[in-house]
Amino acid sequence: MAQFFNKSANNIARISILAGVVLVATAGFSFTQLARSSYLTGRYMEKQQPVQFSHKHHVGDDGIDCRYCHSTVETTASAGMPPTQTCMNCHSQIWADSPYLEPVKASFRENKPILWERVHDLPEYTYFNHSIHVAKGVGCSTCHGQIDDMPAVYQENTLQMEWCLACHRAPEEFIRPKSEIYNMKWKNSDLDSKERLELKASLKIRSKEMMTSCSTCHR
Amino acid sequence: MLKNSLPGVVRIDDKGKSMNRAICLAFLFVTSVLLSACGIRSDMQDQPRYKAYKKSDFFSDGRSSRDFVAGTVPRGQLKENKAFYTGKIDNPDVNAQPVTTTDASGNTLVTSFPNAIDEFPVPVTKELIDRGQDRYNIYCIVCHGPVGNGDGMIVRRGFSKPPTYHDERLRNAPVGHFFDVISNGWGKMNSYAYVVQPADRWAIVAYIRALQVSQNPDEVLKANSKAEPGSVPPKSGETTHGGKP
Numbered sequence: 138m139a140q141f142f143n144k145s146a147n148n149i150a151r152i153s154i155l156a157g158v159v160l161v162a163t164a165g166f167s168f169t170q171l172a173r174s175s176y177l178t179g180r181y182m183e184k185q186q187p188v189q190f191s192h193k194h195h196v197g198d199d200g201i202d203c204r205y206c207h208s209t210v211e212t213t214a215s216a217g218m219p220p221t222q223t224c225m226n227c228h229s230q231i232w233a234d235s236p237y238l239e240p241v242k243a244s245f246r247e248n249k250p251i252l253w254e255r256v257h258d259l260p261e262y263t264y265f266n267h268s269i270h271v272a273k274g275v276g277c278s279t280c281h282g283q284i285d286d287m288p289a290v291y292q293e294n295t296l297q298m299e300w301c302l303a304c305h306r307a308p309e310e311f312i313r314p315k316s317e318i319y320n321m322k323w324k325n326s327d328l329d330s331k332e333r334l335e336l337k338a339s340l341k342i343r344s345k346e347m348m349t350s351c352s353t354c355h356r
Numbered sequence: 357m358l359k360n361s362l363p364g365v366v367r368i369d370d371k372g373k374s375m376n377r378a379i380c381l382a383f384l385f386v387t388s389v390l391l392s393a394c395g396i397r398s399d400m401q402d403q404p405r406y407k408a409y410k411k412s413d414f415f416s417d418g419r420s421s422r423d424f425v426a427g428t429v430p431r432g433q434l435k436e437n438k439a440f441y442t443g444k445i446d447n448p449d450v451n452a453q454p455v456t457t458t459d460a461s462g463n464t465l466v467t468s469f470p471n472a473i474d475e476f477p478v479p480v481t482k483e484l485i486d487r488g489q490d491r492y493n494i495y496c497i498v499c500h501g502p503v504g505n506g507d508g509m510i511v512r513r514g515f516s517k518p519p520t521y522h523d524e525r526l527r528n529a530p531v532g533h534f535f536d537v538i539s540n541g542w543g544k545m546n547s548y549a550y551v552v553q554p555a556d557r558w559a560i561v562a563y564i565r566a567l568q569v570s571q572n573p574d575e576v577l578k579a580n581s582k583a584e585p586g587s588v589p590p591k592s593g594e595t596t597h598g599g600k601p
Contacts, residue, residue, distance in 0.1 A: 157378065161385070168389045194551070199509050202494040206552040215408035225544045227498070231516050250419055260401040 146232055168189040173295060180296075183255040183289040188240045196321065203319045218253065221245045256290050257281075263301075264356050273306070274312030274340045278321050283318035285321040305348040309333040312340065416579055441478040441554050444536030463519055464543050471534030478558050488563030491556045495548055504567045516544045522571040527579070534561040 174182050180344045195201050197255075204210060206314045208218030219336050221244045228238055270341075277284065282293025294300050314336060317323045328336065347353065376392075406412065412420035435441040449585050452470035459465050478484065492500075499508040504521035519526065552560065569576045584593045593596040 157382075160382065164389060177383060198496075200515070201498055205496045205498065214410070218409055220550065222546060222550065227510050227513075229546075230544065231510065231513055249417065252418075261403040261405070261407065288474050309392060336524075 153170050173297065178292070178295040179256075179258070179299060180292050183291045184256055186254055186289070187251055189237050191288045192284045192290055193286055193288045199208060203284075210267045210271055212268055214268065216267045221251060221313065225277075250255060257292055259296060263354050263356070265299070271318050273342055274315060274318070274336060275308075276313050276318045276323055278323065279304075279313075301354065302349060304351070306345055307338040308342050308348065310341065312336055312342070315340075382498065386495055437477065439473050441531075442534035443557075444471045445473055445532075451473070459519065463516065465519060466529075466533070466542075467524065467525060469530050469533045472530040472536060474530035474532065476531055476558060478555070480562050484559050485562045485566050487556065488559035488561070488566075491552060491560050492563045495552055496560065503571060504564060514517065518543075518545065521568055527568050527572070527576060531558075531561050531565070531583070534564055 171177060196203070206219035206223055207216040211217060221241060224238075224241045225245055229242065232238055232280075240251060243249075270280075280294060282322070284290065309330075310333065312333065313320075313323050313328065314323075317327075342348070360364035374506055406420040408421065410420045411418055415422070422500045438444060448553055454470060454485070455468040456464050456466050478537075498510045499515060499518055500506055501508040503509070506518040506520050521527075535557050536542075537545065538552060538560060539547060539549045539554075548557075
């Protein structure tokens, strides 16, 4: 009987073992990359909103403070979405006839909320509270990016656990003085490392063990 | 010869089995990776409970955040301190109407202030004024401008120009009037009661007084030589600069 395998089968066997290993490794690597991709995290994805509201104009050009609209950011878990009255404080006169404002005026007339599309959607097994973050020196732009330069708001960061933990492990690398929380022009380089540690102490930020304990965020 | 080669045949079968198993495992692995990547199950991410601003399919207006039932008084918020919560005297004369005039830009200006209290119902401290500055620079600065001239960014964009704080009329207006305007609005200005709580409104009024002193220190101090409680020393750094573009 002739040989069932010819000589090249040896090489094929070796190469297929190698290919198998490479395949598994590639699959694993692709998984980690896919899980961090904006396709799954929603990062950098602009959303169509019912009103063509531009943060770039209202924050960047007009210099309106974040809290004029997001008024509960210092006191509650949610930063707060403005009631339609907040829009009408100015738009009762400014651009009052613009068709772009029709959804706002309709909401005001009919007393129905504007159905904004949520941009930052944390999973509901995480406990997140805006007020403690702004009270402990985390600025708006640290997590939300340059909102004053976003015509349509997108998610600047992955919002994944590794991203949260990067700051919870070493908050001193990200915090700023409380007077600069709402300053969109703040740069991380505005403080040196010594000042950061002093700031961390003066803000009474808890230990790394406490900050990275499971129940700090999952409760 | 054939018999001797049988072990080899068996080996070939073994190899085929393990190959099948490897293919099966690889298939399972890839499938599970794809499934988990797709996030087929999201029960934990989206739990059946309401968080702030979540849409409700139950209530007809779609809001999960509900208003209080009419007449509800939260514990400790009976608002018995009339001066603190309304800026008005205890038994206001409901028939007393404020005297008003109209200025060149169509603003209705009030020139008499019946029922408004003229003393702060809270102690005026530096902390109060600092808090007022903080709140003023969020909610008031957009129209009234950094020093209260009425040249805020929204006015520059075309909104009606509010009157300046720095004329005789508003320098002499009682503090209760400013509180009332923040609480109930005036003219083109909407009420800000929904974002500025009463304690913060008094802080803002205190800061407006500080601004008035800063712009016209001589007049205010002369007029207040009898030590009016609302008067505060000018704060350093609060001068006219920064008001104009």
